[in-house]
Amino acid sequence: MSLAPAAQLQHTPGERGLSRILWFLRDVLVLTRRSLIHVIRDPAQLADVTIQPIMFVVLFTFVFGSAIRLPGGGNYHEYVVAGIFGITMAGAAPGVAVGLANDIQSGIIDRFRSLPMSRGAVLAGRLTADLMTAVLGLIVVVAVGVAVGWRVHTNPQDVLAGFALALLFNYAMSWAGAAAGLWLHNPESAQAMAFVVFFPMIFVSNAFVALQNMPIWLRVVAEWNPVSTVTASCRELFGNPNPSAAVQVWPLQHPELATIICALALLAVFVPISIRLYRREDLT
Amino acid sequence: MGEHEPILVEGLVKVYGKTRAVDGLDLVVAKGSVVAVLGPNGAGKTTLIRILATLAKPTGGRAMVAGYDVASHPAQVRRNIGIAGQSESIDEYLTGRQNLVMVGELSRLPRSEAKLRAATLLGRFELNDAADRPTKTYSGGMRRKLDLAASMITQPEVLFLDEPTTGLDPRARMGMWQLIRELGDAGTTILLTTQYLDEADQLAHNIAVVDSGKVIAWGSPDQLKTQVGGAVLEVTLPATADTEVAAALLRGAISKSVTVDQRRHKLTLPTTEETGLVTKVIRALDAGDIPVDDVTVRRPALDDVFMTLTGHGAETDKEAAA
Numbered sequence: 267m268s269l270a271p272a273a274q275l276q277h278t279p280g281e282r283g284l285s286r287i288l289w290f291l292r293d294v295l296v297l298t299r300r301s302l303i304h305v306i307r308d309p310a311q312l313a314d315v316t317i318q319p320i321m322f323v324v325l326f327t328f329v330f331g332s333a334i335r336l337p338g339g340g341n342y343h344e345y346v347v348a349g350i351f352g353i354t355m356a357g358a359a360p361g362v363a364v365g366l367a368n369d370i371q372s373g374i375i376d377r378f379r380s381l382p383m384s385r386g387a388v389l390a391g392r393l394t395a396d397l398m399t400a401v402l403g404l405i406v407v408v409a410v411g412v413a414v415g416w417r418v419h420t421n422p423q424d425v426l427a428g429f430a431l432a433l434l435f436n437y438a439m440s441w442a443g444a445a446a447g448l449w450l451h452n453p454e455s456a457q458a459m460a461f462v463v464f465f466p467m468i469f470v471s472n473a474f475v476a477l478q479n480m481p482i483w484l485r486v487v488a489e490w491n492p493v494s495t496v497t498a499s500c501r502e503l504f505g506n507p508n509p510s511a512a513v514q515v516w517p518l519q520h521p522e523l524a525t526i527i528c529a530l531a532l533l534a535v536f537v538p539i540s541i542r543l544y545r546r547e548d549l550t
Numbered sequence: 551m552g553e554h555e556p557i558l559v560e561g562l563v564k565v566y567g568k569t570r571a572v573d574g575l576d577l578v579v580a581k582g583s584v585v586a587v588l589g590p591n592g593a594g595k596t597t598l599i600r601i602l603a604t605l606a607k608p609t610g611g612r613a614m615v616a617g618y619d620v621a622s623h624p625a626q627v628r629r630n631i632g633i634a635g636q637s638e639s640i641d642e643y644l645t646g647r648q649n650l651v652m653v654g655e656l657s658r659l660p661r662s663e664a665k666l667r668a669a670t671l672l673g674r675f676e677l678n679d680a681a682d683r684p685t686k687t688y689s690g691g692m693r694r695k696l697d698l699a700a701s702m703i704t705q706p707e708v709l710f711l712d713e714p715t716t717g718l719d720p721r722a723r724m725g726m727w728q729l730i731r732e733l734g735d736a737g738t739t740i741l742l743t744t745q746y747l748d749e750a751d752q753l754a755h756n757i758a759v760v761d762s763g764k765v766i767a768w769g770s771p772d773q774l775k776t777q778v779g780g781a782v783l784e785v786t787l788p789a790t791a792d793t794e795v796a797a798a799l800l801r802g803a804i805s806k807s808v809t810v811d812q813r814r815h816k817l818t819l820p821t822t823e824e825t826g827l828v829t830k831v832i833r834a835l836d837a838g839d840i841p842v843d844d845v846t847v848r849r850p851a852l853d854d855v856f857m858t859l860t861g862h863g864a865e866t867d868k869e870a871a872a
Binding site: 289292296297299307372376378547 | 606628633643653
């Protein structure tokens with residue numbers, strides 16, 4: 267081989283339309299593959315869609331479950347699995363935030379930005395890989411759920427709709443995580459922030475306990491928490507016990523619609539913010 | 551594509567807050583040449599490279615790379631450049647080969663060609679044995695070589711190297727020099743920054759000395775050295791010898807301007823056009839029964855150049871702006 271410079275790469279002026287989209291998709295594919303290699307090399311990254319939901323299911327069915335009575339009765343094992351769906355999907359955000367912060371610190375983002383690649387592909391690639399790990403999380407929760415006696419009592423379309431809603435929520439939360447990672451660009455801060463936002467979000471919800479017993483001020487937060495609406499949607503669509511249906515607030519009376527609106531709102535806010543933060547010159 | 555200078559910089563300015571990191575910098579780099587931008591920390595070297603590589607936007611002035619304006623046509627610029635920074639831009643979880651193939655594909659090479667180029671570069675940069683290990687396990691020198699290989703994946707017309715040997719051990723540094731020389735010999739236009747004076751001397755056809763965001767001197771290494779003065783002859787005597795007696799002897803026989811370094815037992819005298827100076831010195835000392843340990847002709851180092859031009863040494867560490 268020679269180390270001589272090649273003739274100048276073909277000049278493609280004003281590349282637009284279809285070819286631009288195809289290049290974008292190819293870049294996303296390359297970067298999705300990169301993120302999946304990360305997961306294979308460092309399986310600990312999968313803990314929040316594997317070990318964590320298994321832990322929660324075991325903890326809440328066998329440890330706390332026997333002490334929890336649902337308002338209006340109902341099997342707690344059947345109740346809690348949809349809650350684990352909800353929190354596992356919300357759990358995507360911290361992972362994305364820490365991953366992007368790591369990328370910025372490692373200098374790889376500088377490399378990407380000096381290449382003639384699509385600008386949005388770095389974020390899209392990571393989020394696509396993240397959606398794939400969310401699907402894995404879904405499978406894990408279904409498997410453990412079935413093992414502890416969780417069953418669905420509706421038709422397959424409803425069950426699939428439940429899964430789809432959960433994934434949509436996951437995707438929207440990932441963009442929020444992306445914005446946080448790009449804003450903080452420090453893995454430790456991203457981790458800390460994730461803890462501060464994420465923990466209240468999953469516990470101040472109907473994921474593990476019914477809202478009826480909470481003090482009023484906390485209850486209002488929990489009623490409007492999207493983790494509650496996505497959980498309530500899943501319970502409704504799976505035919506599991508759903509005491510939230512008795513709570514007379516709009517998001518819990520229309521949990522599917524509330525989840526969709528919330529997801530779209532998150533996307534409308536955090537997609538442009540993330541892209542703007544990514545393009546910021548002093549990002550690295 | 552018409553004729554163009556690979557790098558053309560006119561009155562470039564970059565302001566960060568109140569700091570003028572680059573402050574009216576001019577620079578022209580001819581096709582196929584290797585130019586070193588030499589200066590202390592905070593002189594604006596990294597900012598210059600980041601602007602030329604489209605990673606930062608200029609505040610004022612103009613910079614053209616490969617015939618395109620970096621501010622208005624960044625995409626075209628990116629297609630014709632490679633950059634290796636002082637912190638390696640490589641993915642720790644991926645293997646060396648996966649890193650190169652990824653960068654190749656993102657540079658729009660077909661996957662098969664990216665693989666082919668990656669294999670060739672891994673061989674060329676002597677990374678074959680480690681090619682399929684995650685780069686986490688690489689040494690500093692290997693990481694730097696891989697980073698350089700990544701920047702060469704499309705055989706770009708212009709290559710930017712930001713302090714390519716900072717932090718490397720001497721052996722890795724030599725290896726990096728060898729690679730850069732070969733890339734330069736093969737016709738790639740290279741702009742590198744360095745704070746090592748010997749590095750600029752070793753690698754570059756031309757040196758731009760920068761200080762406070764401006765080019766304060768430009769020329770070949772030899773031209774810059776001539777600015778400071780000619781070579782000197784250094785004579786080292788054994789510890790037992792009397793340096794003052796020896797100096798007096800040489801002042802009488804050869805030149806009035808002999809300087810003495812008592813502590814290191816050294817005499818220094820300027821070289822002149824006349825030949826046979828070394829022989830004369832040794833004969834004179836021998837006749838006075840003064841033994842000689844060592845005689846060397848020392849050309850002024852670029853450190854001396856920097857001292858003459860800026861009034862402060864090159865090591866002066868002003869807080870980096872970027």
